[in-house]
Amino acid sequence: MPYVKAQKSKAYFKRYQVKFKRRREGKTDYRARNRLINQDKNKYNTPKYRLVARFTNKDIVAQIIHASISGDIVLAAAYAHELPRYGLEVGLTNYAAAYCVGLLLARRTLKQLEMDAEYEGNVEATGEDFTVEPAETRRPFRALLDVGLIRTTTGNRVFGVLKGALDGGIDIPHSDKRFAGFNKDSKQLDPEVHRKYIYGGHVAAYMRNLMEDEPEKYQSHFSEYIKRSIEPDTIEGMYKKVHAAIRASPEAKKSEKAPTKEHKRYNLKKLSYEERKAKLIDRLKALNSAAGVDNDSDEDD
Amino acid sequence: MPAGHGLRSRTRDLFSRPFRKKGYIPLSTYLRTYKIGDYVDVKVNGAVHKGMPHKFYHGRTGRVWNITKRAIGVEVNKQVGNRIIRKRIHVRVEHVQPSRCTEEFKLRKIKNDQLKAEAKAKGEVISTKRQPEGPKPGFMVEGAMLETVTPIPYDVVNDLKGGY
Numbered sequence: 001m002p003y004v005k006a007q008k009s010k011a012y013f014k015r016y017q018v019k020f021k022r023r024r025e026g027k028t029d030y031r032a033r034n035r036l037i038n039q040d041k042n043k044y045n046t047p048k049y050r051l052v053a054r055f056t057n058k059d060i061v062a063q064i065i066h067a068s069i070s071g072d073i074v075l076a077a078a079y080a081h082e083l084p085r086y087g088l089e090v091g092l093t094n095y096a097a098a099y100c101v102g103l104l105l106a107r108r109t110l111k112q113l114e115m116d117a118e119y120e121g122n123v124e125a126t127g128e129d130f131t132v133e134p135a136e137t138r139r140p141f142r143a144l145l146d147v148g149l150i151r152t153t154t155g156n157r158v159f160g161v162l163k164g165a166l167d168g169g170i171d172i173p174h175s176d177k178r179f180a181g182f183n184k185d186s187k188q189l190d191p192e193v194h195r196k197y198i199y200g201g202h203v204a205a206y207m208r209n210l211m212e213d214e215p216e217k218y219q220s221h222f223s224e225y226i227k228r229s230i231e232p233d234t235i236e237g238m239y240k241k242v243h244a245a246i247r248a249s250p251e252a253k254k255s256e257k258a259p260t261k262e263h264k265r266y267n268l269k270k271l272s273y274e275e276r277k278a279k280l281i282d283r284l285k286a287l288n289s290a291a292g293v294d295n296d297s298d299e300d301d
Numbered sequence: 302m303p304a305g306h307g308l309r310s311r312t313r314d315l316f317s318r319p320f321r322k323k324g325y326i327p328l329s330t331y332l333r334t335y336k337i338g339d340y341v342d343v344k345v346n347g348a349v350h351k352g353m354p355h356k357f358y359h360g361r362t363g364r365v366w367n368i369t370k371r372a373i374g375v376e377v378n379k380q381v382g383n384r385i386i387r388k389r390i391h392v393r394v395e396h397v398q399p400s401r402c403t404e405e406f407k408l409r410k411i412k413n414d415q416l417k418a419e420a421k422a423k424g425e426v427i428s429t430k431r432q433p434e435g436p437k438p439g440f441m442v443e444g445a446m447l448e449t450v451t452p453i454p455y456d457v458v459n460d461l462k463g464g465y
Contacts, residue, residue, distance in 0.1 A: 037331060044334050067332060
């Protein structure tokens with residue numbers, strides 16, 4: 001075998017400093033997290049809530065979280081896979097679904113804190129920039145948007161979640177620069193375009209486009225829509241119904257799960273300190289009795 | 302060139318981060334809350350340049366007298382000449398740790414209150430004062446062998462090892 005020079009010597013490993021675990025996993029941006037969590041010391045134990053929006057390939061996760069030394073605490077959470085309960089079964093990761101999840105999360109937290117009657121938010125989604133007005137009795141619930149590691153481009157779905165939460169009645173400092181429909185040249189948000197995205201207008205336009213030009217691709221791509229007989233024109237109505245259903249009953253429903261089965265253990269179970277010591281004593285006793293020497297007093301040290 | 306006496310002079314090792322603990326500082330330092338009257342240790346974190354105390358205060362313990370947005374005011378004793386002055390410094394939270402100097406006292410307070418409440422319920426009088434360690438009790442020496450040691454006469458031959 002040809003001589004291969006070892007690249008990573010023992011010295012390399014001895015001096016290597018690992019990054020934080022979540023940084024190694026590539027899940028947390030600590031620079032951003034530091035700035036989101038840091039609370040003014042003269043505000044003592046007041047929690048600083050952040051609205052966490054994360055997207056997976058098939059689901060959207062939106063949570064309101066505040067940090068603590070023993071671990072972050074989630075106040076309320078909303079998932080895209082809950083939307084079938086409100087009448088939305090397809091397209092669970094698009095902009096319109098993100099809006100629904102944000103709205104659901106906002107109504108859920110406000111209901112939990114018993115502020116939902118005061119802060120209705122924007123009932124009719126118009127796509128314009130809406131900020132919550134402080135009511136007479138209580139100040140609005142304030143959270144900060146935590147995007148995670150995504151690139152914040154104009155029209156990104158996290159801002160769909162943001163818009164949904166805003167219209168739900170949560171106070172989140174923001175600007176309209178990154179909403180879908182913001183025109184870079186005129187530096188203005190076009191509320192019509194944003195409203196189109198909130199009601200899935202962009203999806204409907206693509207559906208119409210495919211129906212005309214490539215019917216086979218339309219059949220394969222939107223097969224679930226066709227199965228539920230959702231036409232491009234009915235999409236907006238569907239989303240309006242979903243918004244109304246969300247506002248009507250936003251509480252979380254506990255899912256009934258069957259108790260988990262006991263699985264066969266394929267690897268050895270780690271023993272506790274007492275168990276290991278006991279094992280050692282047994283081994284020594286066996287050795288000594290086999291050798292024929294009685295040395296029991298030594299093992300009990 | 303003469304030796305400088307700048308603010309951070311002679312702090313090459315004092316302010317350096319420990320081995321394999323460089324880079325990002327854990328976020329629990331930012332999550333701790335401090336109240337006025339708490340005891341805190343001042344320990345400089347070289348990774349954060351703002352709000353650093355002078356090297357004299359590294360390792361000192363003081364009480365909190367003020368809390369601002371990102372920093373804490375600590376009152377530390379400093380000996381100047383023939384007197385001790387109570388100095389008030391402001392330090393960012395990264396350079397401060399909660400002190401454990403009063404921990405034992407606080408725990409003892411709680412335990413004593415508990416003991417006193419129990420004794421009051423039972424109607425007996427107890428003293429919760431700490432007693433200093435007394436002299437050790439007497440004991441018998443077991444299994445001692447008496448060995449008489451006498452000096453041996455000087456032997457010239459043995460001491461000159463091979464040298465003659």
